[in-house]
Amino acid sequence: MTETTSMQLVPTLSEEELRLIDAEIAHVPYRSAVAIDALKIVQQHRGWVSDESIKAIASYLDMSADELDGIATFYNLIFRRPVGDKVILLCNSISCWIKGCDGLQQKITEQLGVQFGETTSDNRYTLLPVTCLGACDKAPVMMVGEELHEDVAESSIVRILGGSTEP
Amino acid sequence: MSLDRPLTRNVRADRSPTDMAAYEANGGYQGLKAAVGKLSPADCLEILKDSNLRGRGGAGFPTGMKWSFVPMGDKCSPGDKYLICNADEMEPGTFKDRLLLECDPHQLIEGMIVAAYTLQANVAYIFIRAEYFKAAALLREAIAACHQKNYLGNNILGSDYSLEIHIHASAGRYICGEETALISSLEGKRANPRAKPPFPQVSGLWGRPTIVNNVETLCNVHHIIERGADWFKSLGLTEDAGTKMYGVSGRVKRPGCWELPMGTPVREILEEYAGGMADGYSLKGFLPGGGSTDFLVGEHLDLAMDYETIGKAGSRMGTGTMIILDDKTCPVGFVKNLIEFFARESCGFCTPCRDGLPWSAQVLDDIQHGRGRDEDMDTLARQVKFIGAIGNTHCALAPGAMEPLQSAMKYFPEAFEQHIQGSCRHCSGGGH
Numbered sequence: 288m289t290e291t292t293s294m295q296l297v298p299t300l301s302e303e304e305l306r307l308i309d310a311e312i313a314h315v316p317y318r319s320a321v322a323i324d325a326l327k328i329v330q331q332h333r334g335w336v337s338d339e340s341i342k343a344i345a346s347y348l349d350m351s352a353d354e355l356d357g358i359a360t361f362y363n364l365i366f367r368r369p370v371g372d373k374v375i376l377l378c379n380s381i382s383c384w385i386k387g388c389d390g391l392q393q394k395i396t397e398q399l400g401v402q403f404g405e406t407t408s409d410n411r412y413t414l415l416p417v418t419c420l421g422a423c424d425k426a427p428v429m430m431v432g433e434e435l436h437e438d439v440a441e442s443s444i445v446r447i448l449g450g451s452t453e454p
Numbered sequence: 455m456s457l458d459r460p461l462t463r464n465v466r467a468d469r470s471p472t473d474m475a476a477y478e479a480n481g482g483y484q485g486l487k488a489a490v491g492k493l494s495p496a497d498c499l500e501i502l503k504d505s506n507l508r509g510r511g512g513a514g515f516p517t518g519m520k521w522s523f524v525p526m527g528d529k530c531s532p533g534d535k536y537l538i539c540n541a542d543e544m545e546p547g548t549f550k551d552r553l554l555l556e557c558d559p560h561q562l563i564e565g566m567i568v569a570a571y572t573l574q575a576n577v578a579y580i581f582i583r584a585e586y587f588k589a590a591a592l593l594r595e596a597i598a599a600c601h602q603k604n605y606l607g608n609n610i611l612g613s614d615y616s617l618e619i620h621i622h623a624s625a626g627r628y629i630c631g632e633e634t635a636l637i638s639s640l641e642g643k644r645a646n647p648r649a650k651p652p653f654p655q656v657s658g659l660w661g662r663p664t665i666v667n668n669v670e671t672l673c674n675v676h677h678i679i680e681r682g683a684d685w686f687k688s689l690g691l692t693e694d695a696g697t698k699m700y701g702v703s704g705r706v707k708r709p710g711c712w713e714l715p716m717g718t719p720v721r722e723i724l725e726e727y728a729g730g731m732a733d734g735y736s737l738k739g740f741l742p743g744g745g746s747t748d749f750l751v752g753e754h755l756d757l758a759m760d761y762e763t764i765g766k767a768g769s770r771m772g773t774g775t776m777i778i779l780d781d782k783t784c785p786v787g788f789v790k791n792l793i794e795f796f797a798r799e800s801c802g803f804c805t806p807c808r809d810g811l812p813w814s815a816q817v818l819d820d821i822q823h824g825r826g827r828d829e830d831m832d833t834l835a836r837q838v839k840f841i842g843a844i845g846n847t848h849c850a851l852a853p854g855a856m857e858p859l860q861s862a863m864k865y866f867p868e869a870f871e872q873h874i875q876g877s878c879r880h881c882s883g884g885g886h
């Protein structure tokens with residue numbers, strides 16, 4: 288921390304983050320009840336949730352950092368490590384498996400040079416598996432950021448993830 | 455306006471969302487107007503009970519009966535009661551709630567208002583999975599539009615009833631869909647299921663009376679109040695009432711999701727709506743309602759898709775969205791994919807699930823990759839017995855995981871045997 292922060296309760300959370308967290312706190316009976324919302328808010332602003340952020344959120348919500356970390360690490364869409372600009376969520380549940388998601392995974396790995404859990408060296412993408420995305424009639428499917436791609440063919444991976452080449 | 459397809463009457467071919475104006479132009483919010491301030495909550499509950507509506511989240515529990523456990527009036531200690539909509543849809547092979555949420559968000563909101571009024575809950579939540587960004591945005595818009603019309607907020611339409619609906623977008627994990635785990639998650643905790651009793655109806659969110667219902671269940675409520683229990687019962691072809699969102703995925707000609715009369719025969723759904731098997735594939739078996747239901751096979755095609763009939767055949771209708779196993783897909787690989795899913799999604803609270811499911815997955819992996827031994831079949835049978843027994847685990851995730859495994863061993867033993875002998879015709883023939 289560069290500035291003097293002794294006057295501020297929570298030095299590492301921004302005004303905007305605090306405002307959004309406060310709005311959640313307004314309709315729950317105790318502060319720690321918004322733990323998951325707060326983690327999501329901070330992640331939305333910073334891309335991921337660092338140790339520093341865990342401490343800052345925990346102190347703001349009157350809970351211990353360990354307790355909050357126990358919550359953060361439970362949920363697969365709270366990222367405790369930096370992720371790329373966009374997260375690829377590749378569905379590998381049953382209907383997508385029948386329709387060839389393993390082939391898609393291979394294709395993505397060829398194209399981006401990353402396995403599940405890894406981020407491209409240009410920091411554009413992180414590849415993760417995800418539970419059934421509820422679009423089984425359009426299998427195989429995957430999400431890139433907030434966008435759902437349906438009936439994905441191996442041949443369309445290059446177009447969908449266009450540009451980024453590795454290694 | 456078609457009366458026999460109440461849930462999908464606003465669903466357009468391009469699946470574009472229905473807004474407030476279009477929803478009202480097609481008869482929307484009439485159920486709300488018929489109920490709030492006009493009928494007593496007790497009258498609404500009676501109609502619901504008479505209708506035989508059963509929960510569409512998988513277990514098929516009668517909705518009216520579930521609601522009747524919520525303390526009403528003087529019998530309820532002072533404080534809030536809660537209604538929660540379970541929009542966590544993650545059961546493998548299930549894709550019905552997404553359609554209802556994205557195509558007709560107002561229908562869910564109207565159903566929730568009438569449900570919350572019946573329960574006299576003043577706060578309701580929609581617990582929606584993180585990945586349903588589009589649906590969450592549409593629901594926020596719908597809620598805002600309702601506030602403008604005073605369908606939500608204080609003193610709805612001049613009555614003494616008030617309601618707020620909040621949206622909670624989740625942060626992942628399949629177990630959040632289990633209703634007590636969902637409540638833990640909504641309280642900001644790890645999504646571990648809770649012991650029952652006490653049941654949520656008595657002590658749920660923040661220790662207060664709480665009802666958790668599936669999206670599709672709630673979408674039915676105002677239609678029933680508006681049109682009556684007899685109308686609802688007349689929609690079903692068999693004992694179970696209403697319509698059902700049925701789906702088919704896998705190697706069929708037209709995978710999809712359709713609202714059909716409850717009790718429509720499996721064959722009709724598969725052949726008329728899904729167009730039959732894709733060219734070059736034939737049917738080997740199917741899971742009737744999501745990844746945690748037992749396999750059924752060709753001899754079951756003429757059964758009615760309803761809770762009773764599918765239950766009697768040794769499976770469960772579950773979510774009503776079938777997953778097809780074709781003749782070119784290896785049953786061992788199919789089941790391994792499911793078991794790996796459940797092992798990954800275990801919340802880790804109890805040992806049979808946390809340690810047992812990865813063990814099952816390992817045994818299946820060995821079998822699949824030619825490392826299997828004859829005694830592996832006994833190991834799997836023992837796992838099915840211990841992990842699958844209700845009461846050995848803290849929630850239904852682990853027993854549910856065993857359903858496709860035990861039934862695959864029953865119906866397709868040759869697939870396991872061939873693998874153990876190193877000669878699976880699916881896996882050597884270019885299939886999975």
Ligand SMILES: Cc1cc2nc3c(=O)[nH]c(=O)nc-3n(C[C@H](O)[C@H](O)[C@H](O)COP(=O)(O)O)c2cc1C
Pocket residue numbers: 508509510511512513514515517540541542543544545628629630631632633634666667668669671672849850851
């Ligand atoms: C592991 C597990 C996951 C579940 N996931 C969901 C889900 O995503 N959506 C849902 O509505 N019900 C789900 N359920 C069922 C709920 O526990 C609960 O029974 C249901 O929401 C009740 O609603 P209903 O009575 O309207 O069916 C799940 C159950 C288990 C055991």
Ligand code: SF4
Pocket residue numbers: 629647799800801802803804805807808847848849850851852
């Ligand atoms: S059965 Fe599995 S998911 Fe359910 S409580 Fe036990 S460990 Fe958690």
